[in-house]
Amino acid sequence: xxxxxxxxxxxxxxxxxxxxxxxxxxxxxxxxxxxxIIGQHVQYVxxxxxxxxxxxxxxxxxxxxxxxxxxxTMGRTVLRLHSVTSGDVIFNGMDLGKMKPRELRKIRPQIxxxxxxxxxxxxxxxxxxxxxxxxxxxxKIVSKENYKDYIFEIMKKCGLxxxxxxxxxxxxxxxxxxxxxxxxxxxxxxxxxxxxxxxSALDVSIQAQIINLLKELQTRDGLAYIFIxxxxxxxxxxxxxxxxxxxxxxxxxxxxxDIFARPxxxxxxxxxxxxxxxxxxxxxxxxxxxxxxxxxxxxxSGCKFHTRCEKCxxxxxxxxxxxxxxxxxxxxxxxxYNDKYGxxxxx
Numbered sequence: 001x002x003x004x005x006x007x008x009x010x011x012x013x014x015x016x017x018x019x020x021x022x023x024x025x026x027x028x029x030x031x032x033x034x035x036x037i038i039g040q041h042v043q044y045v046x047x048x049x050x051x052x053x054x055x056x057x058x059x060x061x062x063x064x065x066x067x068x069x070x071x072x073t074m075g076r077t078v079l080r081l082h083s084v085t086s087g088d089v090i091f092n093g094m095d096l097g098k099m100k101p102r103e104l105r106k107i108r109p110q111i112x113x114x115x116x117x118x119x120x121x122x123x124x125x126x127x128x129x130x131x132x133x134x135x136x137x138x139x140k141i142v143s144k145e146n147y148k149d150y151i152f153e154i155m156k157k158c159g160l161x162x163x164x165x166x167x168x169x170x171x172x173x174x175x176x177x178x179x180x181x182x183x184x185x186x187x188x189x190x191x192x193x194x195x196x197x198x199x200s201a202l203d204v205s206i207q208a209q210i211i212n213l214l215k216e217l218q219t220r221d222g223l224a225y226i227f228i229x230x231x232x233x234x235x236x237x238x239x240x241x242x243x244x245x246x247x248x249x250x251x252x253x254x255x256x257x258d259i260f261a262r263p264x265x266x267x268x269x270x271x272x273x274x275x276x277x278x279x280x281x282x283x284x285x286x287x288x289x290x291x292x293x294x295x296x297x298x299x300x301s302g303c304k305f306h307t308r309c310e311k312c313x314x315x316x317x318x319x320x321x322x323x324x325x326x327x328x329x330x331x332x333x334x335x336x337y338n339d340k341y342g343x344x345x346x347x
Contacts, residue, residue, distance in 0.1 A: 019056065019057050020054045020055070020056055020057075021055050021056060021057040021091065021092060021191060021192060021224050022054065022055040022078070022089070022090070022091050022192055022224070022226075023054050023088070023089075023090040023091075024051060024052055024053050024054070024055075024078060024087070024088070024089055024090075025052050025087055025088040025090070026050050026051075026052055026086070026087040026088070027048055027050070027051045027052070027074065027077060027078070027084065027086075027087035027088070027089060028046070028048055028049055028050060028051075028084075028085045028086045028087050029047050029048040029070075029073055029074070029077045029082055029083075029084065029085050030044035030045065030046055030047065030049075030085045031044060031045040031047055032044055033045050033297055043297055043298075044297065045296045045297045046247075046248050046296050046297070046299060047070045047073040047074075047248055047296060048070045048073055048074045048077055048085075048248050049070075049247070049248035049249050049296075049299075050087070050249060050250075051070075051074055051087075051243075051245070051248075051249065051250045052250065052323065053241075053243050053250065053253055055192065055224050055226060056224065056240075057191065057222060057224055058218065058222045058223070058224060059224055059225075059240040059241070060218070060224070060225040060226075060227050060238055060239045060240050060241075061225070061226050061227065061239060061240070061241045061242070061243060062227045062228075062229065062235035062236075062238065062239030062241070062242045062243070062256070063075070063226060063227070063228045063229075063242075063243050063245060064229060064230070064232060064235055064242065064243070064244055064245070064271065065244060065245035065246055065271075066246070066271075066293060067230070068293060068296070069245045069246050069247060069248065069293075070245055070247070070248040070249075070296070071196075071228045071245055072116075072196050072197075072228060074245070075113065075194040075196055075226055075228055076113075077089070078096070078111075078194065078226070079111055079113055079194055080096050080097070080099070080104055081113075083097075084096075084097035091107070091110070091111065091192070092107075092110070092191070094107065096111075108139070108188075109135070109139050109141065109188035109189065109190060110188075110189075110190050110191045110192065111190060111191070111192045111193075111194070112184075112185035112186070112188060112190040112192075112193050112194070113185065113193065113194045113195075113196060114178075114181050114182055114185050114193060114194070114195045114196065114198045115181065115196055115198075116196045116197040116198065116200060116201065117201055118174055118177035118178040118180070118181055118201065118202075119169075119174070119177065119201075121181055122169040122177060122180060122181065123169070124168065124169055124170060125168075126168075126169075127165065127166050127167060127168055128155070128160070128164045128165055128166075128167055128168075128169070128180055129148075129151055129165040129166065131169070131180060131184055132151050132154060132155065132180065132183050132184050132187050133147065133151045133187070135184070135187065135188055136150065136151070136187050136188065139188060141187070141188060141189060150187075151165070151187070152165070154183050154186060154187045155183055157183070157186065157217065157220075158179045158180075158182050158183040158186070158213065158217075159179055159209075159213065160176070160179055160180065160183060164176075173206075174201055174202050174203075174206065175202055175203070175206035175209065175210065178198060178199070178201075178202060178206075178210055179210070179213070181198070182198075182210070182213065182214070182217075186217060186221070186223070189221075190223065191222075191223070191224060192223070192224045192225070192226070193223055193224070193225050193226075194225075194226045194228070195214070195225055195226065195227045195228060195229075196228045197228055197229050197230065198210060198214075198227075199211060199229070199231070199234060200229065200230065200231070207231075207234065211234060211237065211238055214238065215238060225238070227239055232271065232272065232275050233275065235256075236256060236260055239256045240255070240256060241253065241254065241255055241256060241329075242254065242255075242256050242259045242260075244259070244265065244267065244268045244271065246267050246304060246305055247293060247294060247296055247299055247304040247305075248296055248299075248304075249304055249333065250323060250331075250333065251265045251267050251268065251305065251332070251333055251334070252264060252265040252267075252268045252330075252331065252332045252333070253323075253330075253331040253332075254327070254329055254330035254331060255329050255330070258327065258329070258330050259330075260272070262330075264326065264330070264332045264334065264336075264337065265305075265332050265333070265334050266287075266305065266309050266310065266311050266334070266336075267289075267305050267309070269287060270287040270288075270289050273285060273286050273287040274286065274287075287310075289308045290308055291307055291308050293308075294307060300317075301317065301318060302315070302316050302317045302318045302319050302320055303316040303317075303319075303320060303321050303333075303334070303335065311336060313335060313336075315335050315338075316335050319335070320333075321333045321334050321335045321338065322338070324337065324338070
């Protein structure tokens, strides 16, 4: 992604409220899986492999892709729960990847995460008040005198009753637990929240409540989200920009309306063809991907998707496609749109 890229507003001067809050450039996260005779690492799982995108203040970037494509690892690496193998993660002008633990600790409250499973991400030994307030105390967000009133205020924002303060997680349903997780994250007054499939474990009716809560908090507090999900309809509803990942790499990126109206990459087209349409007369044109996802420890040469792509060309098997801007704010990594090889099949 170019240095001046502003997803969704290409070629325009972004207003102050739309400034880039997070800039991820060529991010890589490799996990060693095999060592040589003298102990050096000789093979890696390329969980995140050269990913770039921007998140603007007060906006949402949705990240979609199949299970195992690296979405969650990417989010955890941005948050520095995993170390950065290479690339830049610039948050408010600060490079998170190069920060020392003491420096990172100071800005931890500004970037929070909502985990996928509301059952395993809450300590069963702490009450709701302690869960929400533990980090508030640690980072001294408010004074001791105002602590309890502040926690009650956060709980009210997230639709939690004051009497829940002394209760334990096992006394709540999945939707209420996820509200507790959201309250815990916003209690530190963050600027960015990474939402790792926050509604996938919930009933559909509860999903709608949680999504509406996240949008309400974003409008009220100006929060920015990285929203990781399998549910394309949820991503379409909540996101301003969408990134499509496959085997650790970004295949397509652009404004939500552009991605859903004109998917360019064959992988994106296949993903969208699987979305059910609530119309019995609608004839679906389902694209069935052949074969299995290759191993991230031994990815294919050239384009990673070529082993499953019906539009595969010879160049796809040997040369990696560039992540190029085909339309203002719309990026794709595919040789189908590379004029260098005399191929141009733009929609």
